[in-house]
């Protein structure tokens with residue numbers, strides 16, 4: 001199984017420290033402990049799929065995905081060893097918090113000490129850092145701002161727009177407070193109106209489902225004489241992990257001449273998107289989740305020139321939290337008038353070591369390959385979804401699995417044997433707590449509540465994040481434990 005080429009390529013390509021990077025003992029003992037505690041003896045049952053992975057005759061979708069995941073096992077073991085995560089837990093809630101790799105911690109520490117030793121300040125728009133990061137996201141440095149986090153970026157985006165009373169923003173009923181809070185402020189302060197689409201959940205949806213819902217709602221509002229001004233949505237939603245399809249939704253945006261605001265909290269570090277090609281006006285992402293930078297870091301993409309991907313004029317927008325205000329009308333051409341990202345990034349003295357550490361994390365992702373990480377994360381998620389489908393049935397999934405446009409690395413499902421138990425908040429929280437306390441891997445997952453069309457009450461789905469420090473075995477053990485717990489509860 002071991003591929004020596006990728007084994008050798010892993011640490012240098014990713015800028016990983018050489019010492020201990022191939023230390024797979026930690027993973028081996030984790031497996032061994034679990035098998036012992038479950039009483040599997042030699043572990044034949046749990047290792048069944050492993051034995052099949054060398055052969056080409058995968059009988060099921062999950063086996064085929066497992067084979068794919070195991071192909072580059074040595075490489076990903078090297079990647080796993082970039083982190084300082086406690087081996088006694090299995091961290092599967094990256095959607096809430098990532099973890100800084102060792103090199104990122106080193107940069108954070110070294111730069112903090114350098115700054116202290118030299119009484120340094122943070123009066124900067126961090127252009128040098130933005131130049132290093134921007135190419136990995138497919139934009140120019142004037143289009144990539146370093147922000148405090150997703151919520152901060154959403155405030156910059158939404159509260160900077162020149163709203164007029166009666167402007168309508170079309171959004172969904174599965175948004176996060178990070179975007180909903182500035183929307184509410186804009187409602188109260190500027191008199192905008194918010195029209196929410198009820199999102200269908202599960203595997204029956206396709207990208208066209210969501211595109212049609214937005215398009216139909218906008219047409220209906222226009223027919224009713226409303227002035228629809230913007231679309232705001234999460235890709236993916238934090239509640240069900242549904243990747244609302246950005247490229248397709250941008251077609252709706254362009255058809256109706258709207259401002260486009262994407263809550264992309266989970267996108268940096270998970271998806272290898274090219275934002276210049278997607279062409280949204282704003283995408284606010286976290287630096288501290290899947291990108292594994294320090295807390296209080298985020299990436300805000302702001303469209304600042306006319307590209308083929310979005311020929312609409314730039315929306316009028318004012319910086320709301322800044323020390324840099326050039327007071328210029330922005331361009332109508334492919335050349336920026338000014339560095340709009342500087343006016344988001346620069347506000348008094350900023351924490352330069354924190355952003356230097358984020359840039360180090362981005363450099364590691366660029367060097368591993370953002371597409372490679374995306375493929376791995378999504379394959380792990382697809383593997384998990386197939387295994388959930390095999391045990392619980394496809395209807396247990398809140399996350400779609402079959403339309404590739406709707407995939408993210410967040411998987412949400414109903415783990416309960418009695419399906420209605422998912423509406424019991426207490427029971428769902430107990431499930432999450434017991435996945436940590438009752439199993440030797442100490443699974444860290446979460447739940448989130450959301451409305452389901454036609455349901456009597458909110459569903460409290462269980463959500464699992466799969467990222468670059470996991471492997472197929474983590475998913476196997478997780479599913480076995482969740483199945484075991486679901487039968488006990």
Ligand SMILES: Cc1ncc(COP(=O)(O)O)c(C=O)c1O
Nearest residue numbers: 149150151176178234238265286
């Ligand atoms: C969709 C979404 N938006 C915004 C946020 C808030 O993120 P941050 O802490 O980066 O502001 C989250 C956090 O989980 C989220 O899932």
